Amino acid sequence: MSRQFPALVYFSSKSGNTHRFVTRLGIEAARISEDPDAPLPDPQEDFVLICPTYADGQGRGAVPKQVIRFLNDATKRAHLVGVIGSGNRNFGATYALSGHVIAEKCNVPLLYTFELAGTETDISRVRAGLEKIGRPLCSTAQ
Amino acid sequence: MKDMIETRIPRAINWNRLDDDKDLEVWNRLTVNFWLPEKVPLSNDIPSWGTLTDHEKQLTIRVFTGLTLLDTIQNSVGAPALMPDAITPHEEAVLTNIAFMEAVHARSYSSIFSTLCSTKEIDEAFRWSEENPHLQAKAKAILDTYAPGNDPLKRKIASVFLESFLFYSGFYLPMYWSSRAKLTNTADLIRLIIRDEAVHGYYIGYKFQRGYEQLDEAGQQELKDYAFGLMFELYGIENQYTEELYDELGLTEDVKVFLHYNANKALQNLGFEALFPPEVSEVNPAILAALSPDSENHDFFSGSGSSYVIGKAVATEDEDWDF
Numbered sequence: 001m002s003r004q005f006p007a008l009v010y011f012s013s014k015s016g017n018t019h020r021f022v023t024r025l026g027i028e029a030a031r032i033s034e035d036p037d038a039p040l041p042d043p044q045e046d047f048v049l050i051c052p053t054y055a056d057g058q059g060r061g062a063v064p065k066q067v068i069r070f071l072n073d074a075t076k077r078a079h080l081v082g083v084i085g086s087g088n089r090n091f092g093a094t095y096a097l098s099g100h101v102i103a104e105k106c107n108v109p110l111l112y113t114f115e116l117a118g119t120e121t122d123i124s125r126v127r128a129g130l131e132k133i134g135r136p137l138c139s140t141a142q
Numbered sequence: 143m144k145d146m147i148e149t150r151i152p153r154a155i156n157w158n159r160l161d162d163d164k165d166l167e168v169w170n171r172l173t174v175n176f177w178l179p180e181k182v183p184l185s186n187d188i189p190s191w192g193t194l195t196d197h198e199k200q201l202t203i204r205v206f207t208g209l210t211l212l213d214t215i216q217n218s219v220g221a222p223a224l225m226p227d228a229i230t231p232h233e234e235a236v237l238t239n240i241a242f243m244e245a246v247h248a249r250s251y252s253s254i255f256s257t258l259c260s261t262k263e264i265d266e267a268f269r270w271s272e273e274n275p276h277l278q279a280k281a282k283a284i285l286d287t288y289a290p291g292n293d294p295l296k297r298k299i300a301s302v303f304l305e306s307f308l309f310y311s312g313f314y315l316p317m318y319w320s321s322r323a324k325l326t327n328t329a330d331l332i333r334l335i336i337r338d339e340a341v342h343g344y345y346i347g348y349k350f351q352r353g354y355e356q357l358d359e360a361g362q363q364e365l366k367d368y369a370f371g372l373m374f375e376l377y378g379i380e381n382q383y384t385e386e387l388y389d390e391l392g393l394t395e396d397v398k399v400f401l402h403y404n405a406n407k408a409l410q411n412l413g414f415e416a417l418f419p420p421e422v423s424e425v426n427p428a429i430l431a432a433l434s435p436d437s438e439n440h441d442f443f444s445g446s447g448s449s450y451v452i453g454k455a456v457a458t459e460d461e462d463w464d465f
Contacts, residue, residue, distance in 0.1 A: 014164060015348045016413060034163075054167070056174040057337065061460070068462045077465075082442070088407075089434040090340035092333055096440070105463065113440040116410040121420045129443025 005134040007047035011067045018052045020117040032066050040070045046081045053087035055094040062097040082111040155231040165232035168345045172239045179250040182331040184257040190324045191258045203259055203267040208277050209312040210251040217244035219288050220301050227294035240342050247335045254328055276383035298350040299369045303376055306343035306408035311384050314397045317432040347411030396426050
């Protein structure tokens with residue numbers, strides 16, 4: 001095994017920006033479905049959550065309902081070690097707000113923020129960062 | 143196409159039966175974000191306006207007139223041109239909202255003008271907008287694509303480029319003034335426009351992606367080539383427009399980086415990859431900070447291990463959390 005990353009869970013709506021980001025990361029990741037009846041991912045190990053932002057001008061509704069539903073399950077959020085938030089700077093103060101909200105709610109660090117589907121720079125920084133936090137996680141798991 | 147529409151039975155729109163949840167999501171976002179220029183205290187900028195040189199004043203008025211032209215096109219031609227192509231009745235309703243907000247945006251610039259400028263200055267700028275070859279060229283490139291009978295997906299490409307790319311040579315200037323603590327109320331108004339345009343570009347880009355995924359590989363390739371071709375054409379015009387406007391203040395290179403950054407975002411709204419590499423798309427941090435107050439690159443990974451900062455809460459109460 002050349003690289004070890006923490007498990008990843010992400011949400012992406014049909015516009016697909018976060019999905020494209022995760023695909024380009026090239027790290028295995030479980031997607032939280034938009035469909036409220038679909039089963040939620042069930043991480044059995046420490047994981048990082050990647051979440052886009054859907055806030056209105058006042059910041060309401062930043063975290064998608066399905067992500068809240070996922071985090072409401074204490075056994076699922078118990079393994080959350082950090083969050084990566086995305087959004088669009090054009091939304092001003094609510095840029096990547098979902099990442100801030102989840103970090104605060106779950107008392108985990110906001111690891112990184114990026115816009116839309118991310119840039120090449122974002123991809124390489126997040127890959128390197130995940131590798132950095134993944135290595136100790138994976139070695140203690142053994 | 144027109145005949146087909148006319149032979150359909152007229153149907154009342156039912157918001158309780160959605161074909162695409164995104165329509166309601168975006169309708170709610172746009173209606174909650176509704177605003178009018180009267181709510182921004184523009185007159186507080188009068189003292190600041192007085193500190194600008196004559197050239198800076200003229201540049202600012204011209205830039206805003208150029209933005210007014212784009213908003214006018216999107217209000218009267220662009221958003222209405224997308225309506226016959228709407229897949230769902232709810233999409234048509236969202237487009238009427240987009241069209242109206244473009245009229246509000248166009249109207250806002252006149253509020254700025256009447257607050258800060260003389261009639262003579264305003265008239266000169268509108269005359270300039272009709273005669274400036276670069277401004278007219280970008281308007282024509284977009285309007286040609288909107289023409290009746292054109293490919294619905296090509297229209298969406300042009301529309302996303304207008305919403306997410308062409309405005310930004312203009313938006314740069316109020317963000318620049320704001321970063322220097324000038325015309326800050328005007329910048330607040332422009333930020334409301336930027337927020338709306340971001341939703342518009344996102345939504346029209348999303349609808350583009352729904353149509354694009356229905357095409358076979360050859361059809362997709364043709365459209366993608368068209369999109370990158372149109373982006374190159376518009377980028378060429380924007381470069382000249384930028385040089386003409388910003389050379390004298392020495393800001394041209396800074397604005398061009400902002401163009402690259404926004405061109406990449408426009409392409410992402412369509413589901414495509416970025417065109418400009420990171421090294422020419424790293425926007426001046428002062429401009430990014432003017433866009434989003436809390437937007438310095440958040441990178442916990444590269445930090446020295448010091449404690450992370452939890453974001454200052456906006457309003458985040460949501461009854462769905464149960465912990």
